């Protein structure tokens with residue numbers, strides 16, 4: 227069965243809610259998925275396809291629940307050998323240069339680990355979009371085949 231591992235980085239629950247909505251859509255399509263909110267590096271290594279849905283906190287920072295995961299990946303550096311991935315970043319453009327910084331950090335790291343991006347990173351701006359899932363769910367829906375191709 228095709229499967230997607232969803233890594234959700236969230237402070238106040240927005241990105242986590244979006245991840246759960248995406249999971250519901252994937253289930254409807256017959257794609258297996260798991261949402262990780264406290265992942266370990268092995269969860270990334272074992273994933274068939276990787277979807278990161280993360281907000282940004284502080285000044286361009288990764289949310290605390292993915293901080294350890296991010297820094298462990300940096301130090302352990304498990305190569306992904308072309309594993310498909312996509313990153314959806316929730317942010318707020320009023321933060322200027324640090325807009326969607328948490329997502330950007332993951333996009334850069336997954337590229338360095340030699341994952342295969344199936345799309346440009348999606349940026350969802352809280353100033354323009356009240357319900358981030360309305361942007362993220364259809365975006366992922368279009369990527370399902372690219373994410374889960376054999």
Ligand SMILES: Cc1cc2nc3c(=O)[nH]c(=O)nc-3n(C[C@H](O)[C@H](O)[C@H](O)COP(=O)(O)O)c2cc1C
Pocket residue numbers: 235236237238239240241242280281282283284285286287289316317318319321324325326327352
């Ligand atoms: C204290 C704080 C700091 C934030 N810093 C940033 C930032 O640096 N860049 C950005 O794009 N958004 C920033 N945001 C906006 C959040 O990323 C955005 O509101 C997001 O939807 C929150 O999702 P969450 O509930 O999953 O954490 C910040 C929000 C708060 C409350």
